[in-house]
Amino acid sequence: MTAMTATTPAFVPFPASMLRLVPDSLDIAALSAQMTVLRRRVRGGQHVYRAGQPFRALFFVHAGFLRRSVATADGREQVTGFPMRGELVGVESIGSGHYTVDVVALDDCEIIELPYPAVLDACAAMPTLQGALTQALAQELRRDQYWMLTLGTLNADQRVAAFLQDLAARHRALGFSASHFVLRMSRIDIASFLALKHETVTRALSHLAAAGIIAVERREIRIACAERLGRCAGGAELARCAA
Amino acid sequence: MTAMTATTPAFVPFPASMLRLVPDSLDIAALSAQMTVLRRRVRGGQHVYRAGQPFRALFFVHAGFLRRSVATADGREQVTGFPMRGELVGVESIGSGHYTVDVVALDDCEIIELPYPAVLDACAAMPTLQGALTQALAQELRRDQYWMLTLGTLNADQRVAAFLQDLAARHRALGFSASHFVLRMSRIDIASFLALKHETVTRALSHLAAAGIIAVERREIRIACAERLGRCAGGAELARCAA
DNA sequence: CGTCCGGTTGAATGACGTCAAACCAAGTGG
DNA sequence: CCACTTGGTTTGACGTCATTCAACCGGACG
Known part of the structure; x- marks a missing residue:
């Protein structure tokens, strides 16, 4: 009736604080x-x-x-x-x-x-x-709890987007470029981490690339639009992105 | 061919040590x-x-x-x-x-x-x-890492089996019965924890019950065969169990 | 040169999600 | 007492998305 019986979380610890x-x-x-x-x-x-x-x-x-x-x-x-x-x-x-x-x-x-x-x-x-x-x-x-949430609530494309976003933020924190970096791990490693299969990871990267959000060349990643990537990782935008 | 080039883990911390x-x-x-x-x-x-x-x-x-x-x-x-x-x-x-x-x-x-x-x-x-x-x-x-592994590598029926096994062990550790207990949480809570939907949890419980491994009545759980439950949770046995 | 490994892509399958209906137990109010 | 609700659970039918299986590509390396 009133302002939702379900508690709307006013405070959200992730992901900003997570990325330090x-x-x-x-x-x-x-x-x-x-x-x-x-x-x-x-x-x-x-x-x-x-x-x-x-x-x-x-x-x-x-x-x-x-x-x-x-x-x-x-x-x-x-x-x-x-x-x-x-x-x-x-x-x-x-x-x-x-x-x-x-x-x-x-x-x-x-x-x-x-x-x-x-x-x-x-x-x-x-x-x-x-x-x-x-x-x-x-x-x-x-x-770990943040990733449990990510894996539990996001679909394949969103998980990959979240993964890239996390890598980008960690690179930035080290003084590296957040928009252009090289994946040190194989597709299989990424897939295992994200609870997917490596083909699915490849496809998700292709989707993001096709949407113009990133550019992929083997292990080289270029993030064209970090803001759209973030929306993919966090919210409902991806239906549009990956279409 | 041989014993796999992949390192076969001789030591396994889970789940025994996890259940304390x-x-x-x-x-x-x-x-x-x-x-x-x-x-x-x-x-x-x-x-x-x-x-x-x-x-x-x-x-x-x-x-x-x-x-x-x-x-x-x-x-x-x-x-x-x-x-x-x-x-x-x-x-x-x-x-x-x-x-x-x-x-x-x-x-x-x-x-x-x-x-x-x-x-x-x-x-x-x-x-x-x-x-x-x-x-x-x-x-x-x-x-948390154990559950990440569980959620990442097991299917729905196996996850529910692992969940029951965990609850049983924790009940035992407190001096309660490990084979007969009451779920304090709803199907929705279990589903959220296991990264499933509540209907899927219900179905998984029905599968395990149909296989004679457990008996379910609303939130009351009776474990008929802890050993088979463990095999379901851990390994490949479930294909047979749930059939 | 052939082989292997990692990556990409397509087509078919299947597991889980979605939607919907029904059930059950516990209230609440007439 | 019964009619009606409400929240939780169960089950079926159907759709979808990730997996599976397969083929293919390119680079590294013997």
Whole structure:
């Protein structure tokens, strides 16, 4: 009768706040003064860690792109994210004794290894660090929930649009171009992340390209109209876009 | 040909480790000695908090069942979980300044309010508490990733089977019957959580019932064969089950 | 040069969504 | 007591969109 019995959400945390990098406040310089950190290079295709290995350290991505995936006993597998520069990987495994996911480099990466016992010591010494770690965890949680929502409520074309929008924003946050970038991952990886098949991802990219919203050439993406892309990802506009 | 070049995951964290309650090590008794905690009753249908409200406290569920959901500006919404006794809610909002999801009671609940500043103080005083909180965060993260995998790789019948299996395990962990329980949430809530429509959930339940795996009567669920249910949820058995 | 891998595209199939009707239990009011 | 509503659930018929299966293309590489 009145102003809708259904609560209209006045406040919406996504996606703006989602697109900031996770460890906003993680100061690696201060951290390395506090503890010994190890710089490591990882070649494309190599694992940073594998599910089942004993949990020893967190890793801060200093350069490069990674793929995180989780698998089950019966052979099912799903990509759960694509960490990049400035993000902390390994946090999902804290407290479980061993790593629970696979993290593999998509290209040559430089990562900083933070042995977990030392992290704990440093946290005790620097309360701000503890807060930063907790916030990183919580933000990661919000990210996952945002993607759960995206995958649960959007169709294939919209999911791909949302994926591109997310990549663009993360590139911008790193100082790269948000309108022109190269996908580091295969169609199959994207499909797994978005709970689609790789043919469907290809088709969605073709639809967006046909609508003039993006230009695709193999893994090279050019975003012609970020605003339309956003409408595709967020709302009902896509019916028109993809027609 | 051989054992597949694809890495066969020798170690699998899910679902066994997933089914433990989140704050294994959160000792509320010790905590309440350390800080002032507030006991609150929440009637069924009432909100514990809403997205957008200022973040003030975490909540420990002492009794009852809740529903957590996230919404976007354009009206999309998704249930992201069903917290129950022994779980900590609100952690996803840490560091964001305001709550980022809605949490509503499905039945009459008793919850313990833990004002966040006091939690921080207590963490500083009790290092084990800090560890427990961090672990709770990480475990929640693993849970979300497990469900992402489930939703991304299973069909409708399998998702519903996995959902029932999860509920059964959580009931068992609380000392309730794992083979006979009452769903506190509607078909619509289940459907939203599993990224399906409520008719599809109903059909899936009917399939499982027709296969003799469960008995359904409105919200009352009886699990006739937990082993077959598990095979449905996990693997390829369902084609046979639901036929 | 042939092979392989990743990507693209088309056509057919099928699973889930949509729409609609009916049912059931619990209220509410006459 | 019955008529009527309301919210949740169930079932059927039909439509749609993503998957499946297949063919084909182009670049990388032995």
